[in-house]
Amino acid sequence: MAGTDPWITLQITVGQIEETLRDPIYESWVALAGEEIAGVAVIQMKGACTGYLKSIAVSDQWRKKHVGSQIMDFIEQRIFAGHSNVFLCVSSFNEVAKQFYVRRGYREIGVIRNYLAEGYDEIFMRKTTGPVFRN
């Protein structure tokens, strides 16, 4: 992750990423192609914004081969099994990821200015199956 955008542009270090991966509030998942890690996803299943996709990344050599889509299928299945929203943030400069999410049914619900790094905005997005409380 530290070797690719958006983490490079946002100057997020290996140490900061490792800290996230060790934080028990998050679940980390990997997509394996044999022994090789083809992709990774980190989600938050507790607390504010339950069902939050904190990070997803596919290894360079595995991109555009539907690994990201398979990871998202898994994450959405995991979250929608008990909750009605998947939330995520995408950096405003990350057009590829933004389009990837829009095609999967995510919609912008806000813009968080200077959230992760000074001068960069995060687009807050949501995919929903409906209101949390239903009659």
Ligand SMILES: CC(C)(COP(=O)(O)OP(=O)(O)OC[C@H]1O[C@@H](n2cnc3c(N)ncnc32)[C@H](O)[C@@H]1OP(=O)(O)O)[C@@H](O)C(=O)NCCC(=O)NCCS
């Ligand atoms: C965003 C990301 C996870 C997508 O993963 P991926 O495995 O490459 O995506 P998929 O192969 O499942 O692609 C799904 C669709 O998007 C299209 N797509 C993916 N990357 C694309 C690109 N760079 N340009 C154009 N289309 C692209 C695919 O062609 C595919 O379309 P199809 O379903 O019509 O065939 C991957 O590009 C990535 O890891 N990016 C760097 C990290 C990142 O930005 N993470 C998101 C942080 S919020």
